[in-house]
Amino acid sequence: MRYRWISSMILIVITALLVAGCGGGGNVVKIGHQATSEQTIIAQMLKQLIEANSDIKTELVGGLGGTPVVLKAMQNNDIQISAIRYVGTDLTSSLGLKEFSKDPQEAFDLVKNGVAEKFDQLWFPSYGFDNTYIFTVRKDVAEKYNLHKISDLAAHAKEMNMASDAPWLERTNDGYPAFKKEYGFEFGKTTPMDIGLVYKAVDKGDVDIVLAYSTDSRLKEYNLVTLEDDKHFFPPYGASPVVRNDTLKQYPQLEELINKLTGKIDTPTMTALNYQADIEKLDPAEIAKKFLVEQGLIKQ
Structure with a gap:
């Protein structure tokens, strides 16, 4: 009996040590991000900002798929x-x-409240940029037709060949059919095209105007001009960090730290940061560090 009692005690001690080892790396918070340069750079900013200003250790979990995959990972902790x-x-x-x-503010409030109620997660204020759909043209085309906003296209659209990803041309609520009703004109020709090819196509003059993404580095690479969505047709795609509420309770300093990035990154800035990663091939960690140092958020 004595040996059995000793064995049991040894087993309990070993188990306790294993549990401590598993949880122990101390304060470790995992930051998930998708595989794009944009998401990778921002994840690096969060990691470096948190670790430089607290004793919280972070781990990046990269290469996640679309939003449903990210959400599932959040729900599973x-x-x-x-x-x-x-x-x-x-x-x-x-x-x-x-x-x-x-309306950007109404949409933000809706998503913040909905995510809090349904998933118990805090949707933070925007970093300051939107990664939304935009129409873009070459600089010479913008100057020729005096184009600044989408409404300016009305008098010239019939002469233009517009390229877009195929799904947008067919989507009812926020695609081309609804766009024609909202703006009251349509293009002379539409060409379905993979989103990755539209930038080069408009640069070469194969098409006159393309539907692109507002923070894509290729806008800067090809020196393209973006047109203001003056009727606010496209939904707002403001970019924010989202954190589990139980994590914020465990590490209350996180909220103040993460909020240091609120409004610090506008759309042209994010486009430029993406350009550094995609075109100049700089390390996202170094891009993030340089930005944080310039903003006075971490020390060199």
Whole structure:
């Protein structure tokens, strides 16, 4: 009996040590991000900002798929922070809404409240940029037709060949059919094209105008001009970090730290940061560090 008691005690001690080892690396928070340069750079910013200003250790979990994959990882507690979630994407994907206000503040409030209620996660204020759909043209085309906003296209659209990804041309609520009704004109020709090819196509003059993404580095690479969505047709895609509420309770200093990035990164800045990663091939960690140092958020 004495030997059995000793064996049991040894087993308990070993188990306790194993448990301590598993949880122990101390304060470790996992930051999840998708595989894009944009998401990777922002995840690096969060990691470096948190670790430089607290004793919290972080781990990056990269290469995640779309928003449903990120959301599932958050729900399973495989990650505690989403580096970037986009307002319009979560409204339609995570919350399953088919219609919602396109006013940026109203859409933000809707997604913040919906994600809090349904998933117990805090949607932070925007970093300051939107990664939304935009129409873009070459600089010479913009100058020729005096184009600044989408409404300026009305008098010239019939002469233009517009390229876009195929799904957008067919989507009813936020695609081409709805766009024609909202703006009251249509293009002379539409060409379905992979989103990765549209930038080169418009640069070469194969098409006159393309539907692109507002923070894509190729806008800067090809020196393209973007047109203001003056009727606010496209849903807002403001970019924000999202954190589990139980994580914020465990590490209350996280909220103040993450909020240091609120409004610090506008759309041209994010485009330029993406350019550094995609075109100049700089390390996202170094891009993030340089930005944080310049903003006075971490020391060199």
